[in-house]
Amino acid sequence: MIFIILALLALLGTPLFVVIAASAMLGYNSSEIPLSAIPIEIFGISEMPILLAIPLFTFAGYVLSESQAPARLVRLTEALLGWLPGGLAIVSIAACAFFTAFTGASGVTIIALGALLYPALSQAGYDKNFNLGLVTAAGSLGLLFAPSLPLILYGVVAELPIDDLFIAGVLPGILMMVVLSAYSLWINRANRRPISQFSVAELLRAIKETAWEIPLPFVVLGGIYSGYFAVSEAAAVTAVYVVAVEVFIRHDIRISKLPQIMRESMVLVGGILLILGVSLASTNYMIDAQVPEKLVGFVNQFVTGQTSFLLMLFLFLLVLGAILDIFSALVLVVPLILPVAAEFGVDPIHLGIVFLSTMQLGYLTPPVGLNLFISSYRFDQSIVRVYLATFPFLVMLMLSVLLITFWPALSLVLLER
Amino acid sequence: MTEKSRESGQAARGLLARADNVGRIVENAALVITLSAMILLGSTQIILRNFFDSGFGWADEALRMMVLWVAMFGAVAASREHRHITIDVLARVLPDKAKGGVTLLVDALTAAITMILAWYSWVFVADSYAYQDRLLNDLPAWIFQSVLPIAFLLIAYHYVIACLRQVRKLFGSAAS
Numbered sequence: 283m284i285f286i287i288l289a290l291l292a293l294l295g296t297p298l299f300v301v302i303a304a305s306a307m308l309g310y311n312s313s314e315i316p317l318s319a320i321p322i323e324i325f326g327i328s329e330m331p332i333l334l335a336i337p338l339f340t341f342a343g344y345v346l347s348e349s350q351a352p353a354r355l356v357r358l359t360e361a362l363l364g365w366l367p368g369g370l371a372i373v374s375i376a377a378c379a380f381f382t383a384f385t386g387a388s389g390v391t392i393i394a395l396g397a398l399l400y401p402a403l404s405q406a407g408y409d410k411n412f413n414l415g416l417v418t419a420a421g422s423l424g425l426l427f428a429p430s431l432p433l434i435l436y437g438v439v440a441e442l443p444i445d446d447l448f449i450a451g452v453l454p455g456i457l458m459m460v461v462l463s464a465y466s467l468w469i470n471r472a473n474r475r476p477i478s479q480f481s482v483a484e485l486l487r488a489i490k491e492t493a494w495e496i497p498l499p500f501v502v503l504g505g506i507y508s509g510y511f512a513v514s515e516a517a518a519v520t521a522v523y524v525v526a527v528e529v530f531i532r533h534d535i536r537i538s539k540l541p542q543i544m545r546e547s548m549v550l551v552g553g554i555l556l557i558l559g560v561s562l563a564s565t566n567y568m569i570d571a572q573v574p575e576k577l578v579g580f581v582n583q584f585v586t587g588q589t590s591f592l593l594m595l596f597l598f599l600l601v602l603g604a605i606l607d608i609f610s611a612l613v614l615v616v617p618l619i620l621p622v623a624a625e626f627g628v629d630p631i632h633l634g635i636v637f638l639s640t641m642q643l644g645y646l647t648p649p650v651g652l653n654l655f656i657s658s659y660r661f662d663q664s665i666v667r668v669y670l671a672t673f674p675f676l677v678m679l680m681l682s683v684l685l686i687t688f689w690p691a692l693s694l695v696l697l698e699r
Numbered sequence: 700m701t702e703k704s705r706e707s708g709q710a711a712r713g714l715l716a717r718a719d720n721v722g723r724i725v726e727n728a729a730l731v732i733t734l735s736a737m738i739l740l741g742s743t744q745i746i747l748r749n750f751f752d753s754g755f756g757w758a759d760e761a762l763r764m765m766v767l768w769v770a771m772f773g774a775v776a777a778s779r780e781h782r783h784i785t786i787d788v789l790a791r792v793l794p795d796k797a798k799g800g801v802t803l804l805v806d807a808l809t810a811a812i813t814m815i816l817a818w819y820s821w822v823f824v825a826d827s828y829a830y831q832d833r834l835l836n837d838l839p840a841w842i843f844q845s846v847l848p849i850a851f852l853l854i855a856y857h858y859v860i861a862c863l864r865q866v867r868k869l870f871g872s873a874a875s
Contacts, residue, residue: 295787296805299774300812307815321820321847328767328843331759334741337769341734511745514762518741525738541731545776548730552773553784559770607784649788 284308298610299553303560309567323566324559331514332438337551338517339429342524343385344547347394349534352381354492356398361488365480368473370406371466374399375420379459380499382424386431389656392421400661407473411671416466418657418668419675422645423458425608425638426451428503429516432608432641435554436634439616444513445506450631450693454639454686461682462675469674494527554609561613574621581622589688591626595619596640596687603644607652611641628690635693639683646676715860722853726776733769737762760835764843771850778857803865810858817851824848 285305292301303320310317327333346352359373366372377399382391396417403413425432428448437444478484489496502520505511511519528534535543568574585591602611616637623633645653648669657672658665686692740758747754755761777783793801824844832840 290789291805291808292786293789294793294801294805295785295790297783297785297809299783300809303816304808304812307812317815318819318822318826320816321823321844324820324847325767325823325844327770328763331763333766334737334762337734337766337773338738338741341738510749515741515745518738519745521738522742541727544731544734545727548734548769548773549777549780549782550773552770552775553777553782555766555770556774556777557784605786605788607786610784649791650786 299556299560302557302564302614306560306564306567309564309571313567313570315567315570319566320560320563323563326562327555327559330438332434332444333555334514335429335434335444335517336431336555337548338514338521339384339431339434340386340551341544341547342517342520343390344543345521345524345528345535345540346381347385347390348539348543349528349532351495351528351534352377352394353398354488354495355381356395356402358488358492358496360478361481361485364478365476367476368467368470369476369478370399370403371408371416371470372463374403374416375423375459375462375466378417378420379424379427379455382422383427383430384498389421389652391424392417392653392656392660396421396657396660408470411667412466412469414657414661414663414668415671415673415675416462417661418653418672419462419646419679421653421656422642423462424455425642426455426458426635428506429513429520431554432612432638433634434513435558435609435612436616436638438558439613440620440630440634442630442634446631446697447634448503448506449696450635451638452696453692454635454682457685457692458639458679458682461678465675465678494531498523557610558613561610564614565617568618574618577618578622578625582625585626588626588628591623592628592636592687595623595636596684599637599640600643600647603641604647605650606644607650608638608641608644611644612637629694629699631697631699632690632693636683636687639686643676643679643683646672646679723779726772726779729772730769730776733765733772737765737769740765757836764835767843768846771846775850775853775857778854781861799865799869803862803869806858806861806865810855810862813851813855813858817848817855820844820847820851 288301288305292298306320307317310319355377356373359377360370363369363373363376374395378391378395381395385391385394400413400417403416404410424430427433428451430451433447433451434444436442437447498520501523502516505519506513506516525540529537529540581591581594585594602615606614619637620630620633623630645651648654648665651669654665654668654672657663658668661668663671740755740762744754744758744762774783790798790801824841824847827844828839828841834840834843
């Protein structure tokens, strides 16, 4: 009964950390654990070294999105891919995926890149609904690529090596990009006119213009995989590098604007980590109350093997993604489904990729799909129109997610697991 | 409303507005200092380790403390702007008349829960003080832990203010 009231309060707009904290308090109270154990759990935030990566990568992503880097990125991708028939759609998909990996799928992609791509796509003669759908759907593409925030958070919650997750996300992420690109080409088969001729001179100009940003992914990923630095150190390097380039070398951002960018990015980080902190407390209670064991027993009644488990997981995550944002879902649900998945022989790394890619669909599904709202606001279109325009892309992504779910090798082959 | 009470009401509002400004400046300063320190210390560590084969022994623990600090300061800043992560599916479709009451209920609940969190965080810090817990090369742990009660108290403060504003909005016209 009390949990129904809490759920209702959440749906009415109570901050999620409050709802989770309240449920932890009720749980502790009923098991006669003193409530002062809750702040001890929240203090646990300071006991996870990997969390350092979250504020640093988020800040770097915010700096990038405030600079002219998105415009330069679009120009470079255009010079590289613009000569392809239907090239601009592919340009949009590639640029969005790359940018989202660095900004952590918080809707920044649509704001920073969508504003450039949407008018460009219209100019190239694509259908208006197609453009709207493409920009909205591509806004969370790249979630599976390093160093995206949800990928790091999954590693934190599931206690898995982050670099393994970074590798596991590569092929499933590429699959999603390929599927969306193929769909875009097929839809626009009548409008195959390339937006530009391939020109070595333009490519060199674009490379020169982006010369300072191009090394970034190589520094970050190369540094991690070569063992020069850990993930959290890579985040520090990224932050320093991005500030040096965009503020001191490129002069895209005035130094007096940095405090505001820091504040904006830390509002997001504070929101996410506070939810993580209180859910450490509530998870602790649920494990104490043997909720995962009960969950295994419950699931066993309906599910007979791995395949049916994965199907049920997919449906469950689809509903979950429609009502809960990816960060809250990660910290609340992952600790509970990990033991269940292990019971059915699902690899925890594969589970993570399935979890994140299915939750990615949640960005595009009503009622709370974040991308739908941001697009509707950013491009001044009704939410219903955005939803209808995005629907075919949602279907395409859903097919890719099904493939990712039932083909574990796609996530695991590069890890040789 | 009499002339005098109106004046004192305005004075109180002026004081609140000033507290609001000072609060924002302090928040920003705390966020900027902590985040900058994290970036500098984090990158210094890498340089020291890779090029000079050394490093500060206390740096990793200090960085972890700063993550907690920046997160709590960020959470306070999010509270000021009402930008915590919410679901609010129902809130979107509520009729306008009900919205005001629901906002008041939600803000009051948030204030209450965060006050309880602040209180038990205080108990946690006081215990740690009494037991003389140590962190980071023998510094008293309560210094680092005290960010919890302070941040929760500030979050509660922001939601109490939001409640008061909402009450005035809902019942203010009837009162005057």
